[in-house]
Amino acid sequence: MELDLKEIHDFAVGVAEAAGKVLLTRSSLVKNKANSVDLVTEVDEKVEAIIKKEIALRYPEHNFLGEETYSAGSLRVYAIGDEPTWCVDPIDGTVNYVHLFPMICVSIGFTYQGKSVVGAIHAPYLNQTFSAYQGGGAWVNRTTRLPYQNHPLAADAPRGCVFACEWGKDRRDEPNSNLSRKVDSFVNMATEIGGRNGMGGMVHGIRSLGSAALDLCYVATGAFDIWWEGGCWEWDVCAGVIIVQEAGGLVTTANPPDSTESPVPDVGLGSRLYLAIRPAVATESESSRDAQERVVREVWKRVRALDYSRPTE
Amino acid sequence: MELDLKEIHDFAVGVAEAAGKVLLTRSSLVKNKANSVDLVTEVDEKVEAIIKKEIALRYPEHNFLGEETYSAGSLRVYAIGDEPTWCVDPIDGTVNYVHLFPMICVSIGFTYQGKSVVGAIHAPYLNQTFSAYQGGGAWVNRTTRLPYQNHPLAADAPRGCVFACEWGKDRRDEPNSNLSRKVDSFVNMATEIGGRNGMGGMVHGIRSLGSAALDLCYVATGAFDIWWEGGCWEWDVCAGVIIVQEAGGLVTTANPPDSTESPVPDVGLGSRLYLAIRPAVATESESSRDAQERVVREVWKRVRALDYSRPTE
The missing domain is CATH 3.30.540.10 (Fructose-1,6-Bisphosphatase, subunit A, domain 1)
Structure with a gap:
């Protein structure tokens, strides 16, 4: 066709x-x-x-x-x-x-x-x-x-990054509810370096806008360095994913893989689990993609796997 | 003069x-x-x-x-x-x-x-x-x-409210750091009704923009029902406070008073502790101010006192 x-x-x-x-x-x-x-x-x-x-x-x-x-x-x-x-x-x-x-x-x-x-x-x-x-x-x-400005991802990211996330609709007061999983992850990303048993990420700021599509747009502009989210659906992200990718950003899954050696998979549109990293120029020592994958792995170290699924038939 | x-x-x-x-x-x-x-x-x-x-x-x-x-x-x-x-x-x-x-x-x-x-x-x-x-x-x-729309504050607020807050710069991994005090408060506001030992507020959404002044503007428009914040300074809030007040909103302190019977004080510009409630029309049973004070007290029930001070000389 x-x-x-x-x-x-x-x-x-x-x-x-x-x-x-x-x-x-x-x-x-x-x-x-x-x-x-x-x-x-x-x-x-x-x-x-x-x-x-x-x-x-x-x-x-x-x-x-x-x-x-x-x-x-x-x-x-x-x-x-x-x-x-x-x-x-x-x-x-x-x-x-x-x-x-x-x-x-x-x-x-x-x-x-x-x-x-x-x-x-x-x-x-x-x-x-x-x-x-x-x-x-x-x-x-x-x-x-897009992006408006294209600069390298810092060697000590997520420190210094703007981290975008959303609280979502699952508000159960249970240790394994998505609220608890998200909050633990947000706090790890926010806490000083060395804190939270080494998981502290000391991001520069945390932003919550209430729109997955606009979160992705601001990743594409370069304003948000990292967007990490679970629970939304393909219609929330379908347009934003290609906008981030064409700006030079990377979109993968929110949930850490079983092995730290696993390759960084391409985003699954219907996975309900998303992690986007902003466009970044290469440096002498690191390609753009390598820098983005490095930040993906730093995020995965600091977040809990989210529990969203969908009916299979 | x-x-x-x-x-x-x-x-x-x-x-x-x-x-x-x-x-x-x-x-x-x-x-x-x-x-x-x-x-x-x-x-x-x-x-x-x-x-x-x-x-x-x-x-x-x-x-x-x-x-x-x-x-x-x-x-x-x-x-x-x-x-x-x-x-x-x-x-x-x-x-x-x-x-x-x-x-x-x-x-x-x-x-x-x-x-x-x-x-x-x-x-x-x-x-x-x-x-x-x-x-x-x-x-x-x-x-x-302002406000764009002026409607009553729901009888079960903070349920259904948009709650604006900021993570701030204090990121210490300590139970009494402002990060810990804020996170406990955010999670109380977010959690389902009945959760968190009765403190769950089930707000409709949580927003973090990274600008105290614009948070106050969106309270004045009516978009944000509640803004709760500590740590910023008088230059961050001085203009926003009068904009909220002239729109019909209320601005007081973030920290709960010692007694639940205490009157709701007027905001202290230099207090570094702020709580703003959006404009609301009166109903047959409740004045605008009474409804706002009711929501202030519901917020105070769910938040921890923050620890910000300033040099006295």
Whole structure:
């Protein structure tokens, strides 16, 4: 099959920006609605239907997976195969949207042969569009290449890094709940060097925005050095993954492998476990990829494996 | 003394916006500098000098306190008295600025008789200016009144709330370090209802932006229901406090009082301990202030007292 990824990219950017305009109308809508959550579900479904319709008109032969239609089904089996497939989150950052915190976006991803190859993320309140297609680089607002600044990853990373993470929905007060696993990991990353039985990472700052898609965009710009997350779904990350990769970043799994010698695997879109490292220039002694893999392993030393899975059939 | 607070406000907004333009030049500067931290210190000092000069020209009789000039001194004694005093942070969110994460701002506050009475916060990358003066309301970009939406605080708050907090610089691996006190508090706020010996607050989401001034602005807009923080200084909060208050929010201390019957005190600008609750409309059964005080007490039940102090002479 011949796919024109640039054409698909330009189309996706246009659709994301048009959908973003619909999200902005919420500001006026909310005044007339008592229940914000119901309202958001309504906007979410409406925007997904608009995006789905546009795609069906332009690319009737492509598959479509949307967060809303997917969630409405009884199963959450991973449904991305080799065929050209659109993977869409009409509002990423729903909690932010309910509360009118501007870190929200429309996220439109496109996969082929199981990989994310086109991504368009539009943040209407920030007036920013992040986008990429395989081989075409990553961009903000179509004109500025990502990353903004490209510098080496420090030899003592994660020290000095900005670490992005999200608290998630599993709030059980149990030693092995994902909340406990995440908190232990966050605290290891934050603590002074030498602390926490040698696991202290002394990161420069910890950020939580409430949007996986925008977390990935800020990894692509170079603002966030590390994003570590579990629990979100393929529609949350599909567009962001290719944007990070085309900017020169690395995306792999959140969970440490059994052996410290294991190779760093490519991200599994449906794995619900994600770790992204920002673009980095090579130094005389280390390639960009080697530096990123070094930071991946330093993160894996400091985090607990997360317990997210999905129905298999 | 007669002070025209509207005039001071309009002047402060103009100065903040002009200073923000200087911050934007960093994007080009950074490419030519190896050491980002040195560069930022340079920009920080330069911008503070510009602001200080503008104020001295317009209001030569007013006092001036800036983060940079203050930090350069050997003492950090609280120096805000009854006289008209400007209290300025040229770059709030310095870590973000180093990493080019757009959550940064210029924060210009003005106090009289020891209280914050004018505030102007300009976020140049977001193209937003938040401002207020005593009796004049709180605004974004001069034209839109804050909060964006004004709804009641839920009867079961902090459940359902967006909780903003920052990890800070104290990263000691000790049970009574501020890191440990903060983490225990964050986890209490996050955990399911009934968990953590009844302290679970089940907040809707936790956000960390890395800018105290912008945290306060998002409390004023209504996006963040609760901001709880210790360790920052008067120049970080001086402008934000009046913006929250004029929007209808409440600002008090982070640390629980000895008795649960104690009144909710007004914020101490130099206390380094802050808790802000968003604007809320009254209901038939509860005034706005009563609802905010109820949420303050629910937060105090769930947080540990923080250990920040300052030199007394």
